[in-house]
Amino acid sequence: QVQLQQSGPELVKPGASVRISCKASGYTFTSYYIHWVKQRPGQGLEWIGWIYPGNVNTKYNEKFKGKATLTADKSSSTAYMQLSSLTSEDSAVYFCAKHYDYFDYWGQGTTLTVSS
């Protein structure tokens, strides 16, 4: 069955960077887009960007250009999102999701807390 397993919670200091992982299984990793979505506490969902592991093409929401960098490792079927120059505004739950026009499978979410 399709599974997306994300890395664990992160507590990082302002100004630092963090990398979150999303390991895919149960389907052909290189054939589907992986998207990343941000959710702040008690708020809605915000699309960050996607990566197509087949050719590592990426596309970003303008709002997250310079903030998020998406990469993928075909050998381990893992997608990554690096977030840089972290501030309290980046504290949120981040989801990866397999995409086929709609998001049919989601990771369990990674909680990022930015605090000194």
Next chain:
Amino acid sequence: DIVLTQSPATLSVTPGDRVSLSCRASQSISNYLHWYQQKSHESPRLLIKYASQSISGIPSRFSGSGSGTDFTLSINSVETEDFGMYFCQQSNSWPQTFGGGTKLEIK
């Protein structure tokens, strides 16, 4: 960017009620509208794709309708497990956007 406006923000209902949740797009998106349910501390779950197409494993009490700018998610006879947040998402154009959500709560 296409803005999706969901209403109401909160809906208080009794188990057994039939409910309708609305999602309105700021411009026409044909049927490129999808619905998700999210329970507290869980990931979203796909309920309906392309406005009205059912998803395997989702109870038949969930149905969707609409096209263009106005869409509705209906739950026929709400059950206690249905309480939580509901989001719509459009895939007509980039960036793909989500509505602000409707919270379905027990009256």
